[in-house]
Amino acid sequence: MDWQGQKLSEQLMQIMLVAFGIIGFITGYALGSFQTMLYVYAAGVVITSLITIPDWPFFNRHPLNWLDASEVEKHPKPQNTNATSKKKASKK
Amino acid sequence: MHSFVYRANALLTFALTVLGLMCILVSLSVNFNSPSPTSQVQILNVSGFRRNRDGDDEVVLKMNISANLQSLFTWNTKQVFVFLAAEYETPKNALNQVSLWDRIIPSEEHAKFWVETKNNYRFVDQGSNLRGKDFNLTLHWHVMPKVGMMFADKIAMAGFRLPDSYTRDSRKSS
Numbered sequence: 001m002d003w004q005g006q007k008l009s010e011q012l013m014q015i016m017l018v019a020f021g022i023i024g025f026i027t028g029y030a031l032g033s034f035q036t037m038l039y040v041y042a043a044g045v046v047i048t049s050l051i052t053i054p055d056w057p058f059f060n061r062h063p064l065n066w067l068d069a070s071e072v073e074k075h076p077k078p079q080n081t082n083a084t085s086k087k088k089a090s091k092k
Numbered sequence: 093m094h095s096f097v098y099r100a101n102a103l104l105t106f107a108l109t110v111l112g113l114m115c116i117l118v119s120l121s122v123n124f125n126s127p128s129p130t131s132q133v134q135i136l137n138v139s140g141f142r143r144n145r146d147g148d149d150e151v152v153l154k155m156n157i158s159a160n161l162q163s164l165f166t167w168n169t170k171q172v173f174v175f176l177a178a179e180y181e182t183p184k185n186a187l188n189q190v191s192l193w194d195r196i197i198p199s200e201e202h203a204k205f206w207v208e209t210k211n212n213y214r215f216v217d218q219g220s221n222l223r224g225k226d227f228n229l230t231l232h233w234h235v236m237p238k239v240g241m242m243f244a245d246k247i248a249m250a251g252f253r254l255p256d257s258y259t260r261d262s263r264k265s266s
Contacts, residue, residue: 006094013103021110025117032167034118034238041114045107053099 005059013052020044119240122168131159131231131247133176139210141222141259149222151215151254157193157231158206164235165200172197173234178215179248180227189230190215224256 001009020041028037133155140152157176164172175194182188192211197203232246 009099010102013099014106017103017107017110021114025114028118028167029121034167037114037118041111045103048107049100049103053096053103055096 001059004062016048115239127163129161149217161203182221
């Protein structure tokens with residue numbers, strides 16, 4: 001996953017879990033069944049994890065551009081300047 | 093969000109937090125309903141009334157207990173514990189409460205009931221004060237929720253009185 005993908009994954013996870021929480025609560029309240037609420041929410045958690053945890057391709061839409069190997073050859077690394085700075089003995 | 097395990101951990105933690113918030117909402121959502129339970133008790137007869145060897149009075153009652161506790165059940169109710177207590181005053185204690193009968197009601201279908209029974213627990217006084225005693229029969233209930241706080245309430249039914257003198261109960265030989 002690239003950076004944008006990670007951000008997207010986190011946002012999706014939070015929004016989906018809260019949404020399924022709300023949907024579960026409303027469903028359970030309307031049907032008068034605590035168990036229904038738990039089942040709906042559990043299904044929501046599973047769906048969310050299937051969408052946000054694996055490294056799907058749509059999380060990789062802004063890949064980082066690493067420098068190509070052939071380019072590296074053309075531009076050699078700068079050498080360390082060996083100019084030893086002569087330290088003048090400041091003390092006289 | 094750097095790895096599979098990191099994301100899985102974050103998701104599970106957040107899921108549990110949201111679940112906790114949902115349970116709080118469930119517990120709060122029930123505060124708005126106002127239950128209206130009803131109950132009635134009749135004493136059929138006092139089948140035993142004597143003074144025990146250690147000086148305490150003991151009563152055996154046969155009674156009809158009927159109640160409709162269906163309005164206490166909500167989606168957040170796990171069970172209702174109900175018990176019948178005899179309440180009276182003596183010179184020694186301002187309030188005596190003796191539990192005579194109890195039951196666990198697991199669901200709304202069982203919450204409307206009529207039962208004819210002898211008291212399951214002994215109605216014994218601390219002392220010898222029960223002759224001619226006026227007492228209340230109070231139906232108490234505890235509503236146990238699936239999530240949240242338990243609350244208790246009661247209906248007091250007054251107007252019961254014990255006989256003025258001991259009666260001999262027909263003892264069955266044990």
